[in-house]
Amino acid sequence: MKQQIIDKIKEYDTIILHRHVRPDPDAYGSQGGLAEIIRATFPEKNVYTVGAEEQTLYFMRRLDQIEDSVYENALVIVCDTANQARICDQRFKLGKEVIKIDHHPNEDPYGDLLWVEEDAAACSQMIYELFKTSGGQLKINDEAARLLYAGIVSDTGRFLYPSTTIETMQCAGELMQYAFDRQELFNHLYEKDAHVLKLEGYILQHFVMDESGVAEVRLTKELLKQFGATQAETSLLVSILSGVKGIKAWVFFIEEEDQIRVRFRSKGPVINGLAMKHGGGGHALAAGASVYSWEEADQVLVDLKNLVAGQ
Ligand code: AMP
Numbered sequence: 431m432k433q434q435i436i437d438k439i440k441e442y443d444t445i446i447l448h449r450h451v452r453p454d455p456d457a458y459g460s461q462g463g464l465a466e467i468i469r470a471t472f473p474e475k476n477v478y479t480v481g482a483e484e485q486t487l488y489f490m491r492r493l494d495q496i497e498d499s500v501y502e503n504a505l506v507i508v509c510d511t512a513n514q515a516r517i518c519d520q521r522f523k524l525g526k527e528v529i530k531i532d533h534h535p536n537e538d539p540y541g542d543l544l545w546v547e548e549d550a551a552a553c554s555q556m557i558y559e560l561f562k563t564s565g566g567q568l569k570i571n572d573e574a575a576r577l578l579y580a581g582i583v584s585d586t587g588r589f590l591y592p593s594t595t596i597e598t599m600q601c602a603g604e605l606m607q608y609a610f611d612r613q614e615l616f617n618h619l620y621e622k623d624a625h626v627l628k629l630e631g632y633i634l635q636h637f638v639m640d641e642s643g644v645a646e647v648r649l650t651k652e653l654l655k656q657f658g659a660t661q662a663e664t665s666l667l668v669s670i671l672s673g674v675k676g677i678k679a680w681v682f683f684i685e686e687e688d689q690i691r692v693r694f695r696s697k698g699p700v701i702n703g704l705a706m707k708h709g710g711g712g713h714a715l716a717a718g719a720s721v722y723s724w725e726e727a728d729q730v731l732v733d734l735k736n737l738v739a740g741q
Contacts, residue, residue, distance in 0.1 A: 683727045
């Protein structure tokens with residue numbers, strides 16, 4: 431499959447890279463990392479990275495604005511995105527051929543070519559492996575290494591999540607050989623604005639955990655306004671409960687204008703089935719969905735408690 435992907439990349443003059451909505455560093459890392467690898471290898475090709483920009487990830491990459499006509503005869507590669515509905519910029523359909531490269535469960539096997547490795551710790555790790563196993567057909571540069579490294583560090587929770595393997599560490603170690611400022615990258619990834627840290631303090635004081643190790647946090651619109659925090663900023667805070675002794679699984683409900691975002695995390699019980707039941711999806715231990723009322727949120731919590739009790 432990897433060779434077929436490389437052959438397609440060789441075949442096309444124009445390649446457009448997409449990734450999922452509400453991007454995280456692995457989405458940017460895999461999309462931008464692959465774009466840089468293609469540019470470094472084939473400087474004559476037209477390579478674009480598209481999608482709505484996320485301000486908190488400007489440090490990773492700025493994206494391209496392109497006309498619909500660019501898609502004519504273009505190869506589209508979608509990174510880190512399980513299903514078509516979550517692809518950011520639905521114009522991916524305008525491309526001549528579509529390749530899916532992803533590490534989520536393959537719920538929606540879209541694309542003319544698919545390379546899905548559910549066990550890969552990060553999509554950025556897959557992109558590095560594509561380069562590594564290409565036997566010199568692909569070249570990498572420092573910028574690609576920076577982006578892929580950021581994606582791997584971030585999607586493994588700094589190598590703490592169980593998805594981290596020896597290969598993950600090998601990839602990260604090899605990427606460290608390239609010239610980029612790791613300290614600066616970590617500052618961008620992990621420094622938080624004071625108002626976000628204060629919200630973190632609020633969460634630590636107010637999370638509710640039952641005796642079975644299920645915890646919940648509710649961030650209402652009013653609360654976010656009070657702390658001056660945006661929905662995107664809360665994404666950094668979901669993992670902070672992982673250090674609570676005895677916690678097994680937890681859920682954050684984050685209220686937006688038109689929906690309540692549901693973010694599940696787990697230290698063992700598989701929670702993506704529950705996310706799917708509520709119209710979402712994700713990984714075994716990190717998943718998400720949306721609900722449209724607090725009553726529905728109550729039901730999600732009941733479901734999560736039942737799920738953990740049944741394990
Ligand atoms: P997040 O809490 O946004 O970091 O999401 C955790 C994981 O769940 C990510 O891998 C997402 O791809 C996935 N995910 C989150 N929300 C949804 C959704 N509404 N539908 C499908 N997958 C989702």
